[in-house]
Amino acid sequence: MSLFDSFLLRAAFAGTGVALAAAPLGCFVVWRRMAYFGDATAHASILGVALALGFQVPIFAGVLIVSLLMATAVSSLSGRGFAMDTLLGVLAHSSLAFGLVAVSFLQGVRIDLMAYLFGDILAVSRLDLAVIWGGAALVLVMLWARWSALLTATLSPDLAYAAGLNPKREQLILTIALALVVAVAIKVVGVLLISALLLIPAAAARPFASTPERMAFIAAGIGMLSALAGLQLSFVFDTPTGPTIVCFAAVVFALASLVDLVRQQRVSASH
Template identity: 70%
Template sequence: MLDDFMTRAMLAGLGVACAAAPLGSFVVWRRMAYFGDATAHAAILGVALSLALEVSIFAGAVAVALAMALTVTLLSGRGHAMDTLLGVLAHSALAFGLVAVSFLSGIRIDLMAYLFGDILAVSATDLAVIWAGAALVVGLMVWRWSALLTSTLSEELAFASGINPRREQMVLTLSLAITVAVAIKVVGALLIAAMLIIPAAAARPLSRTPEQMALTAALIGGASVVVGLRGAYVFDTPAGPSIVCVAALAFIMTSVLRTVRT
């Protein structure tokens, strides 16, 4: 079954959707869209370092994404607004990554594949890495779900319940870094944030509980993968952007539905 490239592509996309759904819900609730975007952009620098050092791209992307997150945490509140800091770091990391790639002599790299994804080129090994990363992210979310919800709702309530909000923030940071690392081959660095945010935002008007929103986001993300890949095959369009376009249409539909209901 895995010999068919479309089957591998679909399974890879579904794995990313499963990881991105619960994490994307917290990104939406905590208004961390810029944070997700900055982490995704930093992954390009991780790719360049991985190729230069001849190590796993997954390991390099995770390491740089975590470094970006820790840098933001350390520098926040020291004279710069958070959105300004994230904008500077995100675009700087992307620029340094692109420049670093140009210095890699003797190494051929399809930069477009890492910027916009190349889901149709996913191998069986990539598929194993994607699903292992997705399982780890989902496991972390399930394990810390109650604590994450409490710290998201109120830091004071979290402290009163014996929960350390900074620890929960680090759980989210680690999960985000892993998701970025496994998703870069599927939708690319420039579209990862879209897969985190759009399905969760589309699920919000349809949900009454946090758990329902995470599950609905996973369903919307999975449906976007299936329909987007089919559309890319029929209309000969780029697979990664096609998936995001379908998710965006789902967001428009649920937003219109919410407007009609009110």
């Protein structure tokens, strides 16, 4: 019997793979205040699912292409007469609506819409697992190779220019990495919960990190713990796995915030 014959083990490997890629990238999403950016890219992916099924191409390819197009469009349109939050809100919800309408036009294609909206980690196949870990590895390599440049561009575009870096190029790298994470995460947590897996572990790690690198490592740990604990809890209580993973991450965030609040009060009292 092979290690990957068990659907629970495949699900565990899939969850940890997505968390490993999503959590460090989520740190940049938090630092750059790009929460809506992640939402817009994730919501557009349902349109990618519909187009992939309609043209009979792999789901991963359709989601990746549409996510890249959405992320590029947001980057291009920002600063051209619309407030960023307004632009992202319009694009996020309209792309999701167009995707859902496009799915309704598919003839002769059976599609489990709930699986794409909220994930179906228990149905991950060996091929899905290879795609998830391949995409996660690519994202981690991109972040590792450009970590210093991405941090500099995040801290100050002017400082990046002075260092001979192009902030727009670093933004493009983040855009590509985000589209990759969305494409590999749709099977695990679904369109509506991808942003949560990006944001919550990074936000929970923030109070305990003294350096950006430490925050990324702690966020990855919280993300993997959330994936494994959420999977176990969903199995025990018979709850939807994707939402349970996010719920566990939210509880960790609440506890981290409480610990940070108590620590700040003690510091204030000591002074």
